[in-house]
Amino acid sequence: MIYRGDNMGREKLIVIGNGMAGVRFVEEVLTTDANAFDITIFGSEPHVNYNRILLSTVLQGNTKVEDIILNSVEWYQKNSITLYSSETVxxxxxxxxxxxxxxxxxxxxxxxxxxxxxxxxxxPIPGSNKEGVIAFRTIEDCQKMIDTSKSYKKAVVIGGGLLGLEAARGLLNLKMEVDVVHIESYLMDRQLDQTASKMLQAELEKQGMNFLLQKMTAEIVGDGRVEGLRFKDGTETSADLVVMAVGVRPNVQLAKESGIETNRAIVVNDFLETSIEDVYAVGECVEHRETVYGLVKPLYEQGKVLASHICKKKTEGYQGSVLSTQLKISGVNVFSAGQIVEDETTKSVKVFDEIEQVYKKVVCRNDVIVGSVMFGDTSDGPRMLDMIIKQKDISDLENVQLLQTASLTEAPVQTMASTDIICQCNGVSKRRIIDAVQNEGCSSVDEIKKCTRASGSCGSCKPLVANLLDYIQSDTFDEVVEEIPLCSCVNVTEETLIEEILTKNVTSRQEVMRALGREHEQGCPICIPAIDYYLAKIHPTPEKVNERIHAKKNHDGTFSIEPQMYAGQSSAQQLRVISEVVEKYSIPQVMITSSQRISLSGIKAEQLEEVYQDLNMALYRLDDHFVYSIQTCAGQRCTCDKSESILLAMKLEQSVEQLKTPQEVKIGVSACLHNGAHSTTKDIGLIRMDRGWEIYAGGSSRREPRAGELLCIAETVTEAIEITRALFQYYRETAKYLEYISEWLDRVGVIHVREVLFDFDLREQLVQQMEEDQANTKSVFTL
Structure with a gap:
């Protein structure tokens, strides 16, 4: 698959690797400076970016493959990123x-x-190339295990670490008999001490796992396909499937062969620079200060630093990370962080409840916590990790306070400070989640994940996020959280920014910065478009539309344009003109778009002026945020009369064209219940029923599909257009920049929007203001 960007003229940034580290770095670049680079990504796997950590949940049957996709096809397209999947550098x-x-x-x-x-x-043992011997690293590996379980019964997992145990749990769920082979005397020996490990083993044995400890595999036996394993002590075990989970190795062959310095991995400095100028490295293939990291949190931290550095923003560099592990298999909770085994320089505090099967240990050095292990009850894990990272002095705490919350009746989240981190992978604080619930309308763990990324990587913090959500929604919650600034440049919230523009009557970006006391700041990719958007909304002026914005620049330097076709309607005359232009200028690509228009692509730059003149027709505006499309059910096979719906769509599109919106808007108009325009999953949708026009809002056909909510029913086409225009204008006037209609509706509330739309005077004012806004644009709009 190839998705081509249109970023000619920018520096060319190539990322080798479409995994979690590489794409997270790209996300950070887009956040830091979205216009800095023409970005190309190469990925060896035939997929878009997905969460490899959650493959175990797919194997265990708790998640579907599509649920672990991190960045959809649309994300690459929206950000003009060229992706070459199934292609290896x-x-x-x-x-x-x-x-x-x-x-x-x-x-x-x-x-x-x-x-x-x-x-x-x-x-590298005899028989490792036999059929039925696989690793557990990709979606394909996961599918092979699922397919094998349908025909075979006995599996052996080699490796008693985190990945091996998660694979074994998944195979048990697939109704296979499972042996776990481990070379050491106890499981997860790198993450747990012996006490926690033995407790884990006992619990997993109850679930059906069989453990073969202190076993070294000598040979995989079988005729063509695996039939069993023979160990160096002479014992054997049968197997229809062998999953090797004995660790990973940094993939450095490409770097090494290209003359880039490597040791255990690719050697980088604090700015993730390799030994070769303009070549950087990030993720599991990196060795920083003689350390190679394999967990997601360090990789994300590296990506953030590298993005700042490569975008020429000030950064102190990557300083290394504190590692932590959290495992949850069928109700078994295990946590570890930092140094877990005592030495002559440390002391430890332990709690062991054999009845409740709870074990906690904190390792300290010079009154500073350096490590912790927990089994059974890991609710204190985030608090411990935060104390380890911040190197908090605990000399004034009683030993028992280290492993107990402030009150036996309080949940751990109640005692956490608002700045404490809930999701370590993505750096999401308690304060950020509270803000998402209180100010952004999040009411479920999934909504919090979409909004903040909390629990969206390894997923181990999901129970804590759920506990925090329950606490916020309870009667006992009384915490006050400071509002989050738009960015560090302006250092004020979006609401304060708007208030400053209104009260001080500033009309330019420089005046805004001066009013905020930030006159020495140049702004960033976050605040600059937001400031420009609010200035234009608060101080509207006739817009001088440059016809160049109607042409989209392609990756190869050519251009694409789309003649305007209201509701997908055209005429013989328009089609004849388009056909003549295509033929005259040898335009190579003519396509029907999803927005029901004709796209002419491959126009050379020197041809644009003449193409504009020969077409002599309105073109669809391709820049910024507008109504992306009004899709109709034209072409639908049902016999319902579609003339009224098409007429409505045409009038509606003519009334909203050229009007800027906080975020792109998609509208669907359907003539009947057959819903050919998929109106219920559009930002705004209208469906013709016996009782009139049902008007929906807040739908989404993006990565996470969502059905819109029924706002009201209009009896006539005229009323439907009026209500839709009022809804559209009210969204334009009250939504935050980049806020989709669904997000806006969640924030302000459906009931409130209904009250506005049902007030005839307010509705009339909104429609009148929209007409004035459009007149300001149309009066100067020429081709």
Whole structure:
């Protein structure tokens, strides 16, 4: 798959690796400076970016593959990112600054980021190449295990670490008999001490796992397909499937062959720079200060630092990370962080409740916590990790306070400070989640995840997020949380920004910065478009529309344009003119778009002026945020009369065109219940029923589909258009910048919006204001 961007003229940034580290870095770049680079990503797997950590939940049957997708096809397209999936970079020419792939593609770069991750380590033993011997690293590996379970019954997992145990749990769920082979005397020996490990083993044995400890595999036996394992002590076990989960190795072969310095992994400095200029590395393939990280939190931290550095923003560099592990398998909770085994320089505090099967240990050095292990009750885990990271002095605490919350009746989240981190992977604080619930309308864990990313990576903090949500929604919640600023440049909330523009009557970006006492700030990709948007909304002036914005620049330097076709309607004359222009200028691509228009693509820059003149027709505006499309049910196979719905759509589109919106808006108009325009999943949808026109709002056909809510029913076409226009204008006037209609509706409330729309005077004022806004634009709009 290839999704081509249109960022000609920018520096070319190539990212080798479409995994969690590489794409998270790209996300940080887009946040830091969305206009800095023309971004290309290469991925060896035939997928978009997905959460590899959650593969175990797919195997265990708790999650579907589509649920672990992190960035959809639309995300790459929306951000003009070129993705080459199923394609591997095989050479980097660091002198000519270009890469070559296994598909004989050669591309130049200005900046190159290597994010090749790691590869599963396969034990080099006889029989390891037999059918039925696999690793557990990709979606394909996961599917192979699921398919195998349908025909075979006995599985052996080699490796008693975190990944091996999660794989074993998944295989049990697939009704397979499972042996776990581990070379050490206790499980998860790198993350747990012996006490916690033995408790974990006992619990997993109750669930059906069989453990073969202190076993070293000598050979995988079988005729063609695996039939069993033989160990070096002479014992054997049968197997229809062998899953190797004995660790991973940094994938550094490409870097090494390209002359980039490597040790255990690709050697980088604090700014993630390699030994070659303009070549960087991030993720599991990186060695920083002689340490290689394999958990998601350090990889995300590296990506944030690298994004700041590569976008020329001030950063102190990457300082390393404190590692933590949290495992949850069928109700078994295990947590560990930092140094878990005592030595001559440390002391520890332990709590062991054999009846309740709860074990907690805190390791301290010089009155500072350096490590912790917990089994059974891991609710204090985030608090402990926060204390380890911040190196808090605990000399004034009683030992028992370290492992107990302030009150036996309080949940751990109640005693956490608002600045404490709930989601370590994504750095989401308690305060941020409270803000999402109180000010952004989040009412479920999934909504919090979409809004803040909390629990969206390894998922181990999901129970704590749920506990915090319950606490916020309870009668005992009385915490006051400071409002979050729009960005560090302006250092005020979005609401304060609007208030300053209104009360001080400022009319330019420079005046806004001066009014906020930030005159020395130039602004950033977050605040600049927001300031410009609110200035235009508060101080509207006739807009001088540049016809160039009607042409979209393609990756190869050519342009695309779309003649305006209201509600997908055209005429013989318009089609004839388009056909003549296509033929005259040899335009190579003519396509019907999802917005029911004709796209002419591949127009050369020097042809644009003449193409505009020969077409002599309105073109659809492709820049900024507008009504993206009003889709109708034209072409639907049902026999319902569609003329009224098409007429409504045409009038509606003519009334809203050229009006800027906080975020792009999609509208659907359907002639009947057959819903050919998928109106219920549009931002605004209208459906013709016997009783009139049902008007829906807040739907979404983006990554997480959502049905809109029924706002009201209009008896006539005229009333339907009037209500829709009032709804559209009220959204424009009260939504935050980049806030989708669904998010706006969640925030202000459906009942409130209904009250506004049902007030005839307010509705009339909104429609009148919209007409004035459109007149300000149309009066100067010329082709």
């Amino acid at each position: 095989i050479h980097i020419d660091t002198v000519k600054k270009q890469i070559k792939t296994d598909k004989k593609r050669s591309l130049p770069y200005d900046k190159l980021v290597i994010a090749t991750g790691s590869t599963p380590f396969m034990l």
